[in-house]
Amino acid sequence: MPPPKEMDFVLASLPLRTGTYVPDDLIEDWFGPGTGMNPPASAALAEAASYGRRFECEFKHYPERKEGVFWKWVPAI
Secondary structure (H helix, E strand, O other): OOOOHHHHHHHHOOOOOOEEEEEHHHHHHHHOOOOOEOOEOHHHHHHHHHHHHOOOEEEEEEOOOOEEEEEEOOOOO
């Protein structure tokens, strides 16, 4: 199942220097169904990163916290 449309809205309107956290089970469900969750498959993580770039967001997975984070990067000052 793809991310819900509400997630598109969240990432599109995310202010700079803030993030949103997604637990591993949803990363697997949204970006790599059936690929495994412990840890999420590299294909699911790559798809999550690609999804984030559509909204000018970075993505990083934190295995110790069992979640991924999307955030708006700050342009060079």
